[in-house]
Amino acid sequence: MDILSQQQRSRAKPEFQAIILSGLGTRLGPLIESHGDDPTPKALLPINNKPMVSYCLSWLEEADIREALIVCPPKHVSGLTDHIQATSPILNVEIHAYDSESEESTSTVAILKKISSRIQTDFIVLSCDFVPAPDLNLSRLLNLWRADISEIIMASLFHEASDEAQKRKDEPLPTTTFRGPLLLGVSYNAKSDVRIPMHLFTKFGRCRMSSRLADSHVYIFRRSVLDLLPMVPELKSIKKDLVPFLCSLQYSRTKRKRYADILISPEKPTTANNVQEKGSINLLTAFQYSTTQELEFQNAKPQPRSRTPTTPAKPGWDEEEEDSNAESAPSDLEEEDPSFMPGLKCGLLLYRDGNCGRAFSLASYKELNQMLLKATVSEPKRVRDGVDAKAQISANSSWSASSKLGEGSVVASSAVGQHCTIGANCRIINSVVMEHVEIGYGVKVENCILSRHTKIGEKAELKDCESVPGAEISGGASYKGVRLSSKMSMAVASSDEDEDDEEE
16 A cells, blocks of 8 residues: 555655665785776675675665665775766765774764764665675564654664584674564674673563574664764674664663653644655554545554563673662553563564675675675577687686687686786686786686786696786796785795685
């Protein structure tokens, strides 16, 4: 049932604004180094021959989000602006630079504080390195929010981590506590046991815990969360500080009493006159204005809930000690029973079907590329311009039409970017080759990432390597498990210790 006409919807206030966070990408090592004076924005690194930020923008467009703000370091503004202008996305995209020199100002919570004046509605926060699965629509998370819009303050997306991600030590997975569509807690402290406050069990009873779920870094926040941030200065990281803090409000009686009025402010009731101004309404209001439903909302009375006496519990790990006379002091029902206070709910959408993730490190960047290549729909064998008739490109490879491939060469399970030149009798296996890469005769490349403008001499052999933009590898060189810099001519045999470090 559509309450607003298409014309009214176009004039209505946007329901959500999207904030795309694009950092320096230091954990991607050599891939984000500059090529001369030309910086390499993390958001423009290709995944399956497509800039990673393009996945986010397409995802937002599919969910009918109209406005997006990309927040990035100042040196990346020019490159991102050129990309946005060249691709012409449907949604309105703005780019905002933050101070990348100060560690304090680069924290994700500090960035939200800086741009708070530009956020006028409930907002979506996502990282530029998140690549959603083809069947994972953002509308599923938005609908979770809309279904409980009166009390929900945050909704987040978690996905089941791959086997490789669970083994990696570069960023241990959090311990996630949840019950159905509610996120109850997230702990990133892998060095100690997770402590669950008794107040959580008192309110929610049985719940589930998992260490196999990864935070997709996709959140929806109520606009009032921005008003809360200055009051809790210890919050630095969105996923490690802000999300756990908001989760604790669901069962922490003291915190709810302190912050409920800030997060859930009374709204004027929706009427036929202001429904267009609001732009979106909840399901209950929709039925109220429906001409096909005869529901007597005005005369409906809430059913009284039983009050089960409970033994006062000691303050939990996140509770403050209250006045010893508080229990004997006269108080209303909400003060005696925490379940009658505002819910301040934190929603959770779990995605368990794979084929999505974040490319925040070298290992996850490789894995995500291979994951998407495996899902590539095989094309019928055909003649390609610039590809020799005796060369082979596997069905699960991604090939750019502007690149050239020499006689007898093989490309398998790899992505080759634009304007690349690969000589004869080469082997490119399980690798990512970015744009403007030159590979000489007889080169073997396996499980590598070659950044843009890399040049490799004849009969060189590379395995488990990553190159900086503009790297030059002399002919006959052999490298394994190393990072390739601008000019390298000596063969290096990596030790077992180097390989272990790379895996971590």
